[in-house]
Amino acid sequence: MKKLLFLIICLFALLIGTYPIIYVFVDHKNTFLNSKSSEVLGNIVWKSAFFAHIIFGGISLFIGWRQFGPKFRHMHLNLHRIIGKVYVMSVIISSIAGIYIGFYANGNAVSATGFIFLGLIWLITTLTAVAQIRKGHILNHQQLMTYSFACAFAAVTLRLWYPLLVKITEDPSFSYMIVAWLCWVPNLIVANFINKKMQNITSPKNG
Numbered sequence: 386m387k388k389l390l391f392l393i394i395c396l397f398a399l400l401i402g403t404y405p406i407i408y409v410f411v412d413h414k415n416t417f418l419n420s421k422s423s424e425v426l427g428n429i430v431w432k433s434a435f436f437a438h439i440i441f442g443g444i445s446l447f448i449g450w451r452q453f454g455p456k457f458r459h460m461h462l463n464l465h466r467i468i469g470k471v472y473v474m475s476v477i478i479s480s481i482a483g484i485y486i487g488f489y490a491n492g493n494a495v496s497a498t499g500f501i502f503l504g505l506i507w508l509i510t511t512l513t514a515v516a517q518i519r520k521g522h523i524l525n526h527q528q529l530m531t532y533s534f535a536c537a538f539a540a541v542t543l544r545l546w547y548p549l550l551v552k553i554t555e556d557p558s559f560s561y562m563i564v565a566w567l568c569w570v571p572n573l574i575v576a577n578f579i580n581k582k583m584q585n586i587t588s589p590k591n592g
Contacts, residue, residue, distance in 0.1 A: 391453075394450060394538070395450045397538075397541045398446050398447065398449065398450045398538065398541065399447060399450075401443070401446055401540050401541045401544060402443045402444070402446040402447025402448075403443065403447065404439070404443055404540070405436075405439045405440045405443045408436070408439075418435075420491055421489075421491075425489055430485075431485075431486060431489060434482040434485045434486050435482070435486050437478055437479065437482040438479050438482035438483045438486055439479075440479075441474075441475040441476075441478040441479040441482070442475070442479035442483070442537065442540055443540075444471070444472075444475040444479075445472050445475040445476050445479060445537050446537050446538065446540055446541070448468050448471060448472055448475075449472050449533075449534045449537055450534070451468060452465060452468060452469060452472065452530065452534075453531075453534070472511075473511055473512075473515055476507060476508065476511045476533065476537070477508065477511070477512075479507075480504045480505075480507040480508035480511070480536075481504070481508065483500065483503070483504035483507070484501055484504035484505060484508070486500075487500035487501035487503075487504055488501065490565065491558070491561050492558055492561045492562045492565070493562065495562045495565065495566075496561055496562045496565035497565075498565075499562075499565030499566040499569075500565050503536060503539055503565075503568075503569045506532075506536055506569075506573070507533060507536035507537065510529050510530075510532040510533045510536065511529075511530075511533040513529050514526050514529035514530045514533060517529060524583070524584070527583065528580040528583065528584075531576045531579055531580055531583075532573060532576045532577075532580075534576075535569070535572040535573050535575065535576035536569055536572065536573070538572055539568040539569040539572060540568075542567075542568045542569070542571070542572060543564055543568035546563075546564050546567050546568055547560060547561065547564045547568075550563055550564055550567075
């Protein structure tokens, strides 16, 4: 069951990681951009931030899952480090861009705050994870990267939750306000559960 869940996560990460490619082949009126006002679309800073967010967010999602296999880490440590550096740089760019475009989020201040908080937590957990590994604190690094990837995986859970919420509420605006939080808060709760299990496994047994 554990391997099956990991496989499902990997497949979703790979699938949504390639999502930005649709903007090359699909008319923008049939994408998320169609929901934005002409004023926002005319803002070159916003548009640059949007594409930076989805492109580098896609990269982080596409490669991030590979870092969590202990066998892979032990057998390919140098590759693990290379992927890690690419992941971190992608997160820095995508999260900062995401924080910026969060201020222009559809809906109201509730949805905007949700996405801004997501970007901040994603950036902070990733940079702190880097600081921890430089100090040699491997477990702390692994746990923080679990939180980081949980934030990256919000791109997947958003696309799973949103159509379901729209179907239930029949209100796209209200659904978007909810999904701005629902796409990442449960992810972090799951990451916390995983980290607690990891802590129990690595902690020395009493007695």
